[in-house]
């Protein structure tokens with residue numbers, strides 16, 4: 001395989017440093033090592049948010065050979081069992097649900113769960129709320145970490161919360177220690193050559209910077225892929241209305257057990273996140289500017305946080321929601337906010353960055369570039385984006401809130417993809433849902449437990465007369481099973497000390 005000689009990554013946010021670390025790890029050693037340079041501006045801030053991950057991020061650290069004790073303390077990181085969604089649904093008994101990371105330890109109770117969901121949506125009143133059937137939900141309820149006291153014989157899934165600024169600094173140090181060249185400067189101009197390739201960058205203080213491959217990690221500016229190469233941007237604004245956020249950190253009392261879940265609570269025109277780190281909470285409100293002003297959003301968030309937020313400054317952010325149509329064009333690859341963004345409801349952005357870079361490396365190593373090969377890469381990244389968009393948008397489609405026009409419009413006028421429409425209809429009509437998932441496999445990326453959890457968790461079942469008794473036996477058995485398994489786990493603080501080798 002012939003490696004690129006010199007790669008320039010533009011941008012020093014999470015995406016830029018993830019790209020620099022992974023590219024340098026793949027090609028930075030051995031015969032004819034690739035030179036990796038990262039250039040970032042001192043004048044343009046990173047977005048500075050993005051504090052929750054999916055389980056996929058564990059692969060990122062494993063690939064770099066980093067154990068949790070190597071990076072978690074430096075990033076104020078905590079363990080994450082999943083996400084709870086309070087107040088998205090108003091259906092009695094379904095006012096909140098937990099989207100768990102599914103593991104082998106769930107196999108037995110989950111079998112009952114799938115069966116009960118299918119019975120219930122076909123009219124039998126069995127208890128089928130996801131919170132009863134997954135160990136991760138029980139762990140979150142008990143504020144326990146997903147790390148068992150004694151390791152299981154198999155891997156099980158969990159994810160992380162972390163301080164975004166500290167993670168970028170940690171990755172910067174890691175990359176610089178491994179010979180990634182770091183330049184602090186502004187890119188003033190991007191110069192293209194024949195066939196639309198980028199030939200070099202013009203910088204403010206370092207002259208021209210040439211390379212054979214460029215990574216655009218310039219955030220929402222999308223300086224290389226969007227502004228220079230003019231790659232069309234496909235907006236998701238007709239599917240996902242939220243285009244603003246306001247963020248505010250608050251103190252966390254470390255003398256109490258640290259929660260192991262992200263809370264994503266519905267609000268008047270969007271939802272509010274609460275993410276526990278070891279040093280503080282990250283809080284924020286993601287909303288739509290069509291329905292709420294900046295001031296209104298900030299005051300709603302402040303009201304929710306109460307005394308905790310007194311004297312704390314709020315950061316207001318704009319979000320461009322959608323994706324570029326190609327993520328790899330000529331000798332340029334876009335990763336991070338420059339390639340697109342799905343609002344952060346399921347904390348998927350960093351996973352998409354990782355997927356893009358890993359897919360690129362794997363494709364490049366196959367060599368022999370053809371348009372078909374590049375197209376294959378772009379198709380797989382687009383599927384990851386569109387599939388994530390569909391799953392995220394389902395939270396809005398299934399909401400049953402009547403308290404504002406925002407929630408009604410999210411049910412009634414927001415666009416739904418054909419693939420997602422098929423899944424919603426199949427669920428509601430009592431059709432074979434697993435068969436529908438198999439049909440939509442080429443458009444969707446979430447797994448079966450996630451689909452069943454969201455439909456059932458939002459209470460997407462036929463109505464019953466209150467007098468019809470609910471059959472709860474298998475739910476009680478599942479709860480007991482989850483409770484028993486949860487005894488094998490510790491509080492967050494105890495597992496953290498264990499992981500740090502104390």
Ligand SMILES: Cc1cc2nc3c(=O)[nH]c(=O)nc-3n(C[C@H](O)[C@H](O)[C@H](O)COP(=O)(O)OP(=O)(O)OC[C@H]3O[C@@H](n4cnc5c(N)ncnc54)[C@H](O)[C@@H]3O)c2cc1C
Nearest residue numbers: 011012013015041046047050052187219336337344349350
């Ligand atoms: C409200 C909100 C919540 C989020 N929550 C999550 C979450 O929970 N989980 C998750 O996975 N993701 C989340 N994200 C997304 C996540 O924050 C980003 O995907 C991630 O931080 C990557 O950002 P980035 O590196 O692409 O861009 P940025 O952080 O914006 O970095 C851009 C970089 O480009 C540089 N740059 C720009 N122009 C130039 C120039 N001309 N010359 C030189 N340098 C330049 C800047 O200096 C900066 O270093 C969230 C995003 C938002 C908006």
